[in-house]
Amino acid sequence: MAKVLVAVGYMAVILIIGFLSAKRVKTADSFAVANKEIPFWTNVYSMASAQIGAGATMGVASMVYAYGLSGMSLGIGAALGAILSGLVFARKIREANVTTIPELIRNNLGSKVASIISALTIFAIFGVLAAQIRSLGTILQIFIPSLSLPASCIIMSTIMLLYAVVGGMVAATRTDKLNITIMILTVMVFIPIIALSRVGGFQGIVDSIDPQYLTLTNMGLPAMISMMMYFGLSGMVNNENFLRICGAKNAREARGATLTAALVIYLPYMLFCGVIGLVGVVLIPQLGTSDSIIPAMIDFTTGNLSGAFLLAGLLAAVMGTAASVAMVTAVTFSRDVVKRLRPAMNDKQTLLVQRVSLIAFTVLGIVVAVFGGSIVGIMEDVGAPSGAALTPLFCGIFFWKKVNPTGAVITIIVAVISTLTWWAFGSPYISHFLFGLACSTITMIIACNATYKKGAVVNVSNS
Amino acid sequence: MLVILDYVVIGGGICIAAFLLFNMAKETFGKKR
Numbered sequence: 001m002a003k004v005l006v007a008v009g010y011m012a013v014i015l016i017i018g019f020l021s022a023k024r025v026k027t028a029d030s031f032a033v034a035n036k037e038i039p040f041w042t043n044v045y046s047m048a049s050a051q052i053g054a055g056a057t058m059g060v061a062s063m064v065y066a067y068g069l070s071g072m073s074l075g076i077g078a079a080l081g082a083i084l085s086g087l088v089f090a091r092k093i094r095e096a097n098v099t100t101i102p103e104l105i106r107n108n109l110g111s112k113v114a115s116i117i118s119a120l121t122i123f124a125i126f127g128v129l130a131a132q133i134r135s136l137g138t139i140l141q142i143f144i145p146s147l148s149l150p151a152s153c154i155i156m157s158t159i160m161l162l163y164a165v166v167g168g169m170v171a172a173t174r175t176d177k178l179n180i181t182i183m184i185l186t187v188m189v190f191i192p193i194i195a196l197s198r199v200g201g202f203q204g205i206v207d208s209i210d211p212q213y214l215t216l217t218n219m220g221l222p223a224m225i226s227m228m229m230y231f232g233l234s235g236m237v238n239n240e241n242f243l244r245i246c247g248a249k250n251a252r253e254a255r256g257a258t259l260t261a262a263l264v265i266y267l268p269y270m271l272f273c274g275v276i277g278l279v280g281v282v283l284i285p286q287l288g289t290s291d292s293i294i295p296a297m298i299d300f301t302t303g304n305l306s307g308a309f310l311l312a313g314l315l316a317a318v319m320g321t322a323a324s325v326a327m328v329t330a331v332t333f334s335r336d337v338v339k340r341l342r343p344a345m346n347d348k349q350t351l352l353v354q355r356v357s358l359i360a361f362t363v364l365g366i367v368v369a370v371f372g373g374s375i376v377g378i379m380e381d382v383g384a385p386s387g388a389a390l391t392p393l394f395c396g397i398f399f400w401k402k403v404n405p406t407g408a409v410i411t412i413i414v415a416v417i418s419t420l421t422w423w424a425f426g427s428p429y430i431s432h433f434l435f436g437l438a439c440s441t442i443t444m445i446i447a448c449n450a451t452y453k454k455g456a457v458v459n460v461s462n463s
Numbered sequence: 464m465l466v467i468l469d470y471v472v473i474g475g476g477i478c479i480a481a482f483l484l485f486n487m488a489k490e491t492f493g494k495k496r
Contacts, residue, residue: 041490045483177487184483188476196473202465268479275472 006308007143010316013178038247042177043257047244048265049180049320051082051235057187057317058135060270061297062290063227064277068213070224071277075270077228081235082266086258089236092398093245094254100328101242101390102336105408108397111340113408117393118336120386120412125329126361127382130368132322133157134378137369139315142295143308150370156319161362164323179320182313184265186298187272190310194301195279208282226431230380233437234387237394243328326365330358380433381423388436389415392444400448407448415440 038046060078063071098104101121106114137153144152199205212218219227235241241258248254273294280293287296298310334353339345345353372378389412396403419436422428427435 039490041486045487177491181484181487184480188480192476193473196469201469202472206465264479265483268475272472272476 002305003143003308003311006305006312007140007315010312017178037249038244039249040253040257043244043248043253044261044265045177045180046247046324047241047257047261048269049183049317050241050244050324051078051261051266052180052183052269052317052321057183057273057314058291058294060273061277061280061294062292063219064274065280065287065293066290067219068209068215068278068281069274070216070219072270072274073219073224073228074231075274077230077232078235079262079267079270080228081232082241082262083259084232085236085238085241086255086262089394089398090245090255090258091251093242094248094251097246099243099246100332100335101237101394102332104397105393106336109393109403109405109408113405113412114336115340116409116412117390118332120389120416122329122332122337124383124386125325125332126365126368127379129322129325129329129361130365130372130382131378132318132325133160133362133365134369134372135318136160136315136322138292139295139311139318142292142299142311143315150366153366153369156315156322157362157366160319160322160326161359164326164358179313179316180265182310183317184269186310186313187269187276187294190306191276191297191301192272195276195283195297198301199279199282205278205282209278210281213278213281222430226434229437230384230387230431230433233391234383237387237390243324243331326358326362329361330354333357333361380431384423384431384433384436385416385419387433388419388440391437392441396444396448402448402452403444404448404452406451407444410447410451411440411444414443 060072060075063074065071093104096104096107098107102114102118105117133153133156134149136156137149140152140156141147141149147155196202200207206214217224245254245258248257276297277293280287280297284293284296284300287293295311295314298314299307301307302310331354334350334357338353338357339350368378392415393403393408393411396408415436418439419432422435423432
């Protein structure tokens with residue numbers, strides 16, 4: 001009962017913040033990127049909160065729980081991707097002054113390429129949204145074990161929708177502060193202290209754990225490389241981060257905030273999740289699914305009331321990611337699909353389309369979440385074709401002048417076909433993402449060299 | 464040797480959390496420019 005009360009109390013706080021923030025939202029632009037004046041640390045928190053969704057919190061701990069130290073490759077890959085995103089891209093993205101990846105593509109490669117990329121990214125972000133809804137439902141089930149998965153998914157999505165629709169990005173960045181504060185305290189302070197003292201410190205882990213968990217290649221090198229590349233690259237070319245980079249005051253702050261979020265929050269956070277997973281191997285050896293090791297550890301190491309509070313923190317972190325992913329899906333759809341079909345739409349109509357599509361995508365997300373295989377499975381399978389197509393093109397736009405519309409279209413087609421084909425064959429040897437990425441990168445180099453016309457005006461936005 | 468790692472992990476966590484929370488609190492509740 002105490003757990004449920006804490007959960008309800010937490011949800012109420014989230015909703016109130018959303019409603020209070022709603023007064024500030026007046027135009028479609030402020031709904032999307034919070035008026036492009038998000039203060040530095042607020043943006044740092046917001047970026048870290050977007051990165052620390054179900055993927056980092058539950059994924060890294062789950063991998064370490066299942067494979068030992070080698071499972072950290074997921075966390076290290078994701079953190080490296082986030083750091084590279086700050087070092088290489090943040091400044092350029094903010095200087096380009098656009099809100100979504102398709103918008104950037106349109107300015108550089110024209111509307112045709114942008115439309116194809118839009119359709120692709122919407123599918124990818126939608127996959128993430130469905131995975132987040134599934135995570136939200138799974139966590140709520142720990143609060144109320146008698147609840148079915150569909151019911152808990154619907155309850156959590158409704159709450160997420162309410163504050164995202166009413167408050168938009170302003171509400172998301174405000175609740176991010178609360179979410180990330182609870183998560184940092186839980187994962188970096190409370191759980192490590194309690195768990196390490198229960199297990200007898202690292203000496204206690206070494207003494208009682210199976211030695212293979214302490215080797216660095218227990219998972220197998222191909223699987224480790226695949227995972228590092230997948231999470232690294234999808235962390236680098238990432239719509240959620242894109243929206244937040246565009247919300248920064250200027251290019252310098254965008255770069256600084258991205259790097260700070262990656263180095264000071266994301267990387268240490270991943271390491272702490274790994275420690276929790278490793279202690280979990282010793283403390284809770286018989287866990288049904290490795291995915292639930294973080295909530296299980298919270299439940300195991302804390303009392304009823306404090307445990308409920310910390311579980312609310314976990315719920316909060318996933319909620320933050322889910323809300324911003326839902327926001328990005330809606331913004332991308334309204335700007336890059338609907339506005340292209342109906343260019344005469346005014347500001348008020350755009351805002352309405354954004355809100356309606358937000359609800360529609362969330363409802364679809366619930367369906368996929370309930371019927372999909374697993375949290376990570378939903379994300380990877382849906383995201384791979386988009387990632388394989390986007391990564392080389394994204395690098396090309398900023399660093400290679402020969403990238404042109406015709407070459408880009410060929411690259412996208414090859415990326416999608418090769419990824420799906422490899423997936424259909426059961427992804428032998430390497431993951432379908434890596435296979436698609438290799439094919440699309442080679443294709444981009446050959447196709448863009450072949451179709452490049454010297455003197456043709458392509459880069460209109462960078463002039 | 465491993466005892467040092469215990470202290471690094473616990474101390475590091477507390478320091479990072481304190482640093483982040485301090486900066487956030489300063490920006491949220493501090494004087495507006």
